[in-house]
Amino acid sequence: MKPQMSRHFSNRKPSAIRLAQIKFAERKDNTKPVNTAIGNVSLPLHPAISERMFNLNKEDSPFKEGVVKYTATVGMEETNQAFLNIIASSGFSTEGLYSQVTNGGSQAMEMVILGVCGDAGSTDHPLLLIDAAYTNYNAMAARVGRRTVSVSRTLGEDGNFSLPSMEEIETVIEKEKPSAMVVIPYDNPTGQFYSLEAMKTLAEICVKHNIWMISDEAYRELFYTKDVTSSIWGVTDKDVPGIEGRRISIETSSKVWNGCGLRIGALVTDRKDFHEKSVAECTADLCSNAIGQYMFGALAHESHDALGKWYESQRNYYSKMLVSLTEEFKELVPGIIVSNPDASLYSVIDVRNVVDENFNAQDFVLFCAREGKVDIKGEELTLLVAPMAGFYSLPEGAPNPGRTQMRIAYVEKPERMALVPALFASLLEQYKQR
Known part of the structure; x- marks a missing residue:
């Protein structure tokens, strides 16, 4: 006999924004992640x-x-x-x-x-x-x-x-x-x-x-x-x-x-x-x-003037990536919906028009974390994103829009973020063809 955990601990699952990273850590191959699941920015601190x-x-x-x-x-x-x-x-x-x-x-x-x-x-x-x-x-x-x-x-x-x-x-x-x-x-x-x-x-x-x-x-x-x-x-x-x-x-x-x-x-x-x-x-x-x-x-x-210049530099950095990657997603995955890049450093992508009714974003995220990989210039990579179902608080039994949605954080360095649309498109095709 061993003492029991609390009901809260027994029922606790990892946050949607940490799930992919936790599961990827269990991999034994040499695949490297492009981690856009967590808002862990890669820019240096304010000077x-x-x-x-x-x-x-x-x-x-x-x-x-x-x-x-x-x-x-x-x-x-x-x-x-x-x-x-x-x-x-x-x-x-x-x-x-x-x-x-x-x-x-x-x-x-x-x-x-x-x-x-x-x-x-x-x-x-x-x-x-x-x-x-x-x-x-x-x-x-x-x-x-x-x-x-x-x-x-x-x-x-x-x-x-x-x-x-x-x-x-x-x-x-x-x-x-x-x-x-x-x-x-x-x-x-x-x-x-x-x-x-x-x-x-x-x-x-x-x-x-x-x-x-x-x-x-x-x-x-x-x-x-x-x-x-x-x-x-x-x-x-x-x-x-x-x-x-x-x-x-x-x-x-x-x-x-x-x-x-x-x-x-x-x-x-x-x-x-x-x-x-x-x-x-x-x-x-x-x-x-x-x-x-x-x-x-x-x-x-x-x-205040110096802080204003800092805000401007941060906006310029993120806005370029948000606009360019949004357009590339739409080009590489026809029918995909990408939220408009108006603020913060995230996009929600919805694949409801390009998958069947059995698609589940969390399953796709786990596939990418556990086994999916794409060879890009001799380097095997996978993409970590956050499934969106956990971002909705819905009545029991209500359909969850997050079933086909994922959140992407624009937090990797620009050269790595540039790989994200192609990585996503390739991994989605791999997942659909299993």
Whole structure:
């Protein structure tokens, strides 16, 4: 007899964004992966962050003597100022905002769910997502015994995701009584961009139904349209009376700043009591990575003009790849649907028009990870992508659009990303001919 695991652990499966990598690690041949399943960017850190990383023993470094102490749970003051400086650099007021450093955006997500949803194990006051939604919101909610509900978007033949109508959103709110709505203005996984006007419309719904508005701003400034920068911090009481006091944003060093492995994020709110309780909850975790905080804190001293130039350089880098690869996918796989590259660093590809009714994206992803390979200039390669079924929160028995959809992250170096459409086309043919 051996002790049992909890039901939660027994039922837990890897996240859709890590599944391919885990299965590929079990391979024994010499095939190499082009890993677009995870948003693990390959660009170097912002120079100010790098400078601190390479000079931890400088005279003005708190680590010059090799001692790494705990920081305050709320985080280093300089690091919190860095996050506020970043928000301000996009043209938004930070007056009255409270920032708390977290272990990446992930811990901020968990704190949001703990802080606004109903009691553990209760079905009351769930979290409202707009499907397809970042899959880890469902995982975090399950971890802490909370529930999510959703309203769905549809990927059209033209590559546009439809925003659900306000009536659809309100119908779900009135039925499910959620405590908060999550919006990802520069969307993961769809690449859809929520304009500032769209954010204001959603804010009006949150005020009308007295719920929190949570904005995941991991990709703020990564947009490729002619719109202005969008953010929850661009929506004030002047625009939507009553929105202030219910605003929360999730921040991170991972994407715009290329610091995925730093695991530094922030929970920013204009609600003082929420901030204080969130910090109190995190005292059980002691503090976030002290060295990572110090490194990221360098951005507290960067001018808004310098940060603006950094945003522009990142946009130029991603927009070129997004546009060129979208066109190549359509050329190599006639009938494929690729979401329009408006924001963030992802594309959703849908093969519903080029496969039969038995196709399952997760099976295809596992095939690529376990056995698929393509010889390209003498090198055997496979492609890792994320199946999309786990990005939808649907009623039991409802058809899942993710069955034929996959998410591609534009995170490998340009020369490797250039191989992705041809790799995908070849592997899909291999899979179909088995």
